[in-house]
Amino acid sequence: MADAPLMVVDGTGVVTGWSRSAEQRFGPATAEALGLHVMDVLAQEGERGGEGTSEGLRLAPLAGEGWGVWTAGEGEDALGRALLDVMFTQAHIRVHVLDPDLRLLRISDPSADPDTDETARLRGRPFREVCAFEEPERMEAYVREVLRTGVPGVERRFRAAAEGRPGGRRTLSLTAFRLQEGHGTRQDGHSTVLGVSVSVVDVTERVQRQVRDEALAAVRDSVGRTLDVEATCRDLAEALVPGYADVGAVEVVDNVLRGENPQPGPLDRDVPLRRAAYGGGSEPAHPLGDVRAVPSGTPYQRALSDLRVRVVPLDDITWADADPARARSVREIGAHSLLLAPLTLRGAVLGLVSLYRCGDSEPFTEADIPVVEAMASRTALGIDNARRYVHEYTIASALQRRLLPQSPVVQPAVETHHLLIPGGGAGCWFDTVALSGARTALVVGEVAESGIHAATTMGQLRTVVQALAALDLEPDELLARLYDTAGRLAQERAQLPASDPLHREPLTATCAYAVYDPFTETCTVASAGHPAPLVVTTDGAASFVEVPQGPPLGTLDREPVAAVTFPVREGSLIALHSAALSRHAEPRSGALRQALSRTDRPLRDLCDTIAYALPDSPDLRGAALLLARTHAMPDDRYAAWELPYDKTAPATARRLTSKTLAGWHVNGDTGDATELIVSELVTNAVRYGSPPVELRLILDRGLTCEIRDGSTTAPYMKYAGAVDEGGRGLFIISQLASLWGTRYAAEGKTVWSEQAIPEEAEDDGDADAGV
The missing domain is CATH 3.60.40.10 (PPM-type phosphatase domain)
Incomplete structure (x- = not known):
């Protein structure tokens, strides 16, 4: 008996329900068939010369009002048996038929007759044992829900132990349908639940491919967003651990971290690498920031030599003597598979990425190599961009430091x-x-x-x-x-x-x-x-x-x-x-x-x-x-006087200057030069300026002489001839003083000169002045 009737008729024989199968057999569409009498439908079938007749139909009452018409006969049963045979012997999907207690009744085998030795061996065993599920309780809850509600469960994923592959796991996709008798066609309106059909598809490869694609997308989204080498390495580790690998380490050539250009070609054995990022696991063999060269005779050194991404099984660590610290760490984290990817760009090595899978994680395979190559290429580009920034920043910082006061x-x-x-x-x-x-x-x-x-x-x-x-x-x-x-x-x-x-x-x-x-x-x-x-x-x-x-x-x-x-x-x-x-x-x-x-x-x-x-x-x-x-200017570091505006001013200025310099212990050539400078400046102020004329001596980083007068006329240096009687004042000052100049104010100008003080005189002056 089919699951659903071809058509439904009421008590008078008028069609009230029409299926797609009825359209295919009798011809009229649903809109045309509804309201027709069942005898008219059969008559039209006879006129069309259809193979089906009323003898191939079965009439049975429905749970509600009306009657259902089903296809019946030997041909129908033969077709159903043929369909089941195909499903259980030729379909590529593993089908399990379970009783209401979730015990195995029948299992498909695409390579043999359905009644195989496997079916005989497993019949009556709980389904959870047949597939070795990691979470059998969750799986059984899912199947029992289908049994209870009759709502099919489609493509629910569960993890199971790998057959013949230690350390690996399978991902199985389960689709479950409730098996029942009559589907509500019995007069009492109930159907008998016979069990459940569960199809199992091994989607491990699909899941692994999805994990690889998601990891690559995570690297593309997160790596290269910053111009910091260490931050780029941390972003890579966070993108891959723990979603793609259980443990990951990123090491970068130490010179690259400082912004230097990487050397082209394979990395020399004595070039140190710095541990820039680490994710997952316990204490690493080498802490973050550790700088060391990679020992020779290890897969790490081989990856840096031939610049090839490689998968390394860790069931037998033959290189333990060459790098005992790293070998010990590998054993501690329970790693069984290692994937090494050198970080290269334009033939130069920037670093090395080490990814580990531990415990019952799926081992790395050759299918991971192209994906990790793309990840390493993306990371190397991000590191190189950051390195270039560090290089420019280092130059700019050094230049700035040199251009600022030291x-x-x-x-x-x-x-x-x-x-x-x-x-x-x-x-x-x-x-x-x-x-x-x-x-x-x-x-x-x-x-x-x-x-x-x-x-x-x-x-x-x-x-x-x-x-x-x-x-x-x-x-x-x-x-x-x-x-x-x-x-x-x-x-x-x-x-x-x-x-x-x-x-x-x-x-x-x-x-x-x-x-x-x-x-x-x-x-x-x-x-x-x-x-x-x-x-x-x-x-x-x-x-x-x-x-x-x-x-x-x-x-x-x-x-x-x-x-x-x-x-x-x-x-x-x-x-x-x-x-x-x-x-x-x-x-x-x-x-x-x-x-x-x-x-x-x-x-x-x-x-x-x-x-x-x-x-x-x-x-x-x-x-x-x-x-x-x-601070205010110390009183013992300066002296100021107002000079008479007449020809006696230069002599008065020389006398005051000599006395003050003696108190500051400034004498000898410096004292004589200062008296000459003061004499020339005061002479110019009296001759070309206007009152008042003031003299100020300042002892700070040097010896400063200032002459202020009320005129704003700017003095300038000129070069007197051999027979000229004047014009040499400012020239003499420029030869005796380290600096000289003029500054202006609203009430006049100040002409000043500055001399360097010999160390002996400066020390004596400081001691006497109490500085």
Whole structure:
């Protein structure tokens, strides 16, 4: 009897149900057949000359209202038996027929008669034993659910022990159908459950292929996203362990980690590798960061020699004497299969990947080699990109370090120290410039670029600032000229070929320039788009200096830059910082502010405290801080007088200078040269300037002579002829002094000179002055 009727008729013989089999046998479609009388259907079949007649049909009552019509006869039974024979002898799917207690009744065998010795041997045994399932309870729950509900279970996967393969497992796909008699056609409306049919398909190869594909997709998604060699190796280990391998290790040539170019060809035996990543297992044979050469006579060294991906069985470790530590680790983790993949790019070796499978995991096979080759190629490319970045970063960092001050400038009126947070793009810079009159310029800037381009731009700007600072310009005037220089640099960049990276990257930079005067105890600062400095007084009060910010350097905006002068009490701290530190410099709650709460500590300790307090954030890498503690000029380090505005002024100046130098223990050639310089400067001030005339001597890093008068006329050097009586004053000064120059103020000008002091005189002076 078939599972479902061909058609259903009511008590009067009218068709109320029509199947696809009825369409194939009788002809009319469902829409046409519904409502016809059953005799009309049979008559139409006779007229069509169909082979089936009413004698080949069987009529039986249905559980509800109406009657069902089924195909009947010997031909039908023969067809069913033939179908079963095919299913049990020729189908490639293993079919198990189980009774309601899940004991085996029949098993298909594509190679023999269904009643084979295997069926006789296994008949009556529980199904869980027939296939050696790893989780028999879960499998039986699945089959019993099909028995209970009658809802087929399709392609549910279970793990089973591998037959004849120690250490391996199979993945079996089970499809279950309930077997029942009548399918609800009995008059009582019930059917008899006979058992269940379970087809079993070994999908181990399909699952392994899926695992390989998923592992390769994971490597492509996660590896190569960072420009860090070690992070790239960790990403590879995390992508493969534990989904693809039970244990994995990634080792990289040590020089590659430092950004050096790898050597082409097979790796020499004495080249060290660094353990960069490890995943799974217990304690590795070599910890992370361990650097060592690969011993010869091992599969690891062979993979680095012939650059070939290989599968190595570990059931017999013949190379244990060559590398006992690694062999011991292999035994401890229970590894039975090893897959080695050298990381190569353009014929050069970057490292080695070692993957292990342990316990009952499926061993690696030759089918894994092409997939792992693709993984290794992807990883090698990511490592090389990271190596190139490390190489460029190392050059840029070294260049930046060389372009920045190497040590704090020692001055009597101000002490400085700096903090440069490593990392980032090397775009922040700072400087301390000694100016005439014992003043000090504090500079901090930032370039909106990264790498070598940022370092070179930073060096250009720092050189320009130093050259402009030597002209004794006020901060706003200096930044105005710095705008001009940055504009010319931006124009040069725009004229580069379109293929040059700098052509597409406009020059943008910021700069803050401050000048501290220890005599007036004031600081004058101007800003070109840079954050304002933080000032912390000796009592702990902190505030930002209200400085009008001009536009950044290199932009088309050219607005006037205003300078601000503010008093600075002795012992206060001035903190000039890059933009990344701005939110940490809040006067109330910022980490920078909290670290500067104790202003009496040494500047080196304060910078260390700031470094500890700042979070490890990528935004802060490369940030710079210039910290300065101000002092008033010591009274015993300078002397100042107002001179008469007449011809007696040079003699008076020489007498005062001689007496002061004697007290400072500055004599000999230096003293004589100083008296001559003072005499010439005072003579020029009286002859060409206007009152008042003031003389000031300063003993700090050198001996400075300053003559101030009320005229703004600039002196200039000229070369007198052999018979000229004058014109040699400034020329003589330029020969005797190390530096000389002129600086201007609203009320006049100051002409100054600076001489180097012999070490003996400087030491005596320091001892006498109590410094």
